Amino acid sequence: MDPAGEELGSPAMRGGDIGRKSWMVGELDFFADKTNLKAKQGVDHHHDDDDDHDQVDKDQETGRDHGILQPDDHDQGLKLELNTGLFLTTNTSSEKSSTLDDGSSGNVEDNKNKPIPNELAHMQSELDRLNSENHRLRGLLSQIGTDYQILHMHLSTLSQRQHNQNLETPESDHSTKMNMINGSILEENQRRFVVGSRQFMGIGREKDHEVLHSSLEGRSQNCASGSPQNEIVESMECKSTIISPTGLINNNKRPPSDSTDDDHHQDHDQGRRGQVLPGRKWVPNKVGRFNNGTASPGACRENNSNNINNDQHEDPQASETMSMIRKARVSVRARSDASMISDGCQWRKYGQKMAKGNPCPRAYYRCTMATGCPVRKQVQRCADDRSILTTTYEGHHNHPLPPAAMAMASTTSAAASMLLSGSMPSGDHPHHHHHQGLNFLPRTAHLPAACSASLATLSASAPFPTVTLDLTRTPTSSSDQAILGQRPPFSQGGDNVNSVSLPQILSQNVMSSPQVFGSKSLGLHNQGLLLNSSNPHDLVASETVSAATAAAITADPNFTAALVAAITSIIGNVKSNNNNTSSVTTRNGSEKN
DNA sequence: CGTCTTTGACCCGCGC
DNA sequence: GCGCGGGTCAAAGACG
Numbered sequence: 001m002d003p004a005g006e007e008l009g010s011p012a013m014r015g016g017d018i019g020r021k022s023w024m025v026g027e028l029d030f031f032a033d034k035t036n037l038k039a040k041q042g043v044d045h046h047h048d049d050d051d052d053h054d055q056v057d058k059d060q061e062t063g064r065d066h067g068i069l070q071p072d073d074h075d076q077g078l079k080l081e082l083n084t085g086l087f088l089t090t091n092t093s094s095e096k097s098s099t100l101d102d103g104s105s106g107n108v109e110d111n112k113n114k115p116i117p118n119e120l121a122h123m124q125s126e127l128d129r130l131n132s133e134n135h136r137l138r139g140l141l142s143q144i145g146t147d148y149q150i151l152h153m154h155l156s157t158l159s160q161r162q163h164n165q166n167l168e169t170p171e172s173d174h175s176t177k178m179n180m181i182n183g184s185i186l187e188e189n190q191r192r193f194v195v196g197s198r199q200f201m202g203i204g205r206e207k208d209h210e211v212l213h214s215s216l217e218g219r220s221q222n223c224a225s226g227s228p229q230n231e232i233v234e235s236m237e238c239k240s241t242i243i244s245p246t247g248l249i250n251n252n253k254r255p256p257s258d259s260t261d262d263d264h265h266q267d268h269d270q271g272r273r274g275q276v277l278p279g280r281k282w283v284p285n286k287v288g289r290f291n292n293g294t295a296s297p298g299a300c301r302e303n304n305s306n307n308i309n310n311d312q313h314e315d316p317q318a319s320e321t322m323s324m325i326r327k328a329r330v331s332v333r334a335r336s337d338a339s340m341i342s343d344g345c346q347w348r349k350y351g352q353k354m355a356k357g358n359p360c361p362r363a364y365y366r367c368t369m370a371t372g373c374p375v376r377k378q379v380q381r382c383a384d385d386r387s388i389l390t391t392t393y394e395g396h397h398n399h400p401l402p403p404a405a406m407a408m409a410s411t412t413s414a415a416a417s418m419l420l421s422g423s424m425p426s427g428d429h430p431h432h433h434h435h436q437g438l439n440f441l442p443r444t445a446h447l448p449a450a451c452s453a454s455l456a457t458l459s460a461s462a463p464f465p466t467v468t469l470d471l472t473r474t475p476t477s478s479s480d481q482a483i484l485g486q487r488p489p490f491s492q493g494g495d496n497v498n499s500v501s502l503p504q505i506l507s508q509n510v511m512s513s514p515q516v517f518g519s520k521s522l523g524l525h526n527q528g529l530l531l532n533s534s535n536p537h538d539l540v541a542s543e544t545v546s547a548a549t550a551a552a553i554t555a556d557p558n559f560t561a562a563l564v565a566a567i568t569s570i571i572g573n574v575k576s577n578n579n580n581t582s583s584v585t586t587r588n589g590s591e592k593n
Numbered sequence: 594c595g596t597c598t599t600t601g602a603c604c605c606g607c608g609c
Numbered sequence: 610g611c612g613c614g615g616g617t618c619a620a621a622g623a624c625g
Contacts, residue, residue: 348596350616351616351617352599362615
């Protein structure tokens with residue numbers, strides 16, 4: 001974490017500031033804070049106890065400071081879950097009462113006659129239960145951490161081996177490259193989910209958290225310095241270096257001359273200050289165009305041809321694939337009154353055009369969090385409904401991101417993962433499909449029908465394949481819920497602590513950004529976000545999102561940004577789960593093989 | 594004074 | 610070859 005980030009003050013950096021606070025939230029150790037736990041129980045069972053009011057007030061303050069749902073959320077069970085960081089208990093009163101009744105054989109009359117001892121007994125039993133749950137989860141977390149480390153080492157080894165093979169045999173098998181790419185995407189998703197759930201749960205020692213965080217940030221930063229450690233996570237982003245020694249399509253690595261420590265410091269300084277340093281300007285895209293494949297369509301095409309022409313060792317199919325990755329776009333539709341959604345990154349407007357067929361101008365922004373970052377985004381209001389804001393992201397960041405921005409940035413990788421599933425590059429270029437603007441999936445898309453038809457669409461229209469996430473639509477159908485609740489493929493067995501569900505995402509972001517989400521979170525949970533699972537193993541499949549909830553979500557642009565990223569990741573994982581099928585999904589949800 | 598936004602000009606690819 | 614549309618550049622003005 002960048003301590004100087006607290007200096008962020010410009011409007012453009014507030015998103016990053018929010019994201020930074022989310023990490024701070026993630027460092028809270030709810031499990032270690034037994035007084036906190038006790039206090040929560042006091043809130044749960046002693047609403048009328050004046051002695052606890054002070055503590056409740058403290059909890060309220062704490063909750064506001066850290067973005068925790070407030071006790072005045074009428075759902076006390078939910079509050080308890082969030083403060084333990086897990087959806088361990090039911091939030092329905094009936095289920096809660098049944099839980100409490102489990103430990104007592106007495107009847108209601110007995111409770112009336114002996115209210116205090118019974119309540120104490122209940123508290124004690126509840127405390128014991130939570131402690132045991134606590135202990136179990138610690139064990140699970142430890143196991144997950146260990147598994148992750150092992151997996152990461154394994155992938156690193158494989159990646160390194162593959163890297164060496166690629167260098168030895170330039171015309172390596174395309175599928176192998178694809179495996180590397182997809183592997184990196186999956187690994188990235190997994191990393192995010194692990195970290196995200198860890199952050200959400202707020203469990204684990206702070207030291208562990210710091211180690212993990214620094215490790216992750218280190219990997220990200222090391223990518224710029226070419227450390228072999230990064231080749232898993234960054235294999236896709238750094239691939240261009242391997243493919244093209246000329247650097248013509250070097251999308252994410254600055255030229256060696258730029259990768260100095262001074263530049264790193266400058267980048268960080270820029271991020272801390274929330275503005276471009278004096279004397280620093282955006283690298284002209286005449287450089288950028290040849291340095292990345294994410295500029296204008298012409299630049300992309302020019303870039304591709306340059307790349308292919310200048311690297312005789314390049315596998316044309318792999319080159320095309322990489323081009324597709326770089327050109328893949330993620331479009332987000334969300335209702336917002338703001339001029340653009342806040343996604344944690346720092347943007348600079350560089351152009352505005354009137355697009356044909358839309359009276360609303362289209363604004364062009366580029367990321368200014370680091371010199372030469374190739375990421376751009378377009379923001380335009382929908383012609384039909386001007387309350388809908390369409391934001392299209394393109395490219396990959398070449399710098400470490402604040403958590404909030406990291407979530408959104410991941411959409412590109414997820415999009416690439418989706419777009420690259422199957423055999424897209426095998427001569428069946430998406431340009432040939434030309435189903436412009438429809439919810440038509442090319443045959444390489446494996447999203448479940450309901451998902452593609454409602455929440456996310458893949459457009460293979462030229463010149464860029466685009467994933468569109470429509471948050472203006474409410475996921476109310478059971479199939480939608482199934483999609484949103486689908487367990488990520490890396491969630492193993494009965495352990496769901498590293499799986500991420502929509503409500504977890506919601507709660508996570510509620511907790512992450514108190515200034516923005518603190519009050520709204522109450523509305524979210526009161527307006528139909530149902531967390532009605534008492535069994536953690538069934539948690540993911542049992543959640544629904546109401547129309548009111550979706551409305552509340554989409555009304556908040558910041559919230560939308562994080563949500564979109566999370567949904568995209570889930571969709572990407574759903575895709576991975578369905579990777580053995582090949583289907584075409586039409587707008588009405590029917591599926592053809 | 595430095596940074597950001599605005600906006601007209603320019604470049605490029607594509608379709609006819 | 611020409612026109613159109615999308616995307617970018619860069620000078621000038623606005624802003625703090």
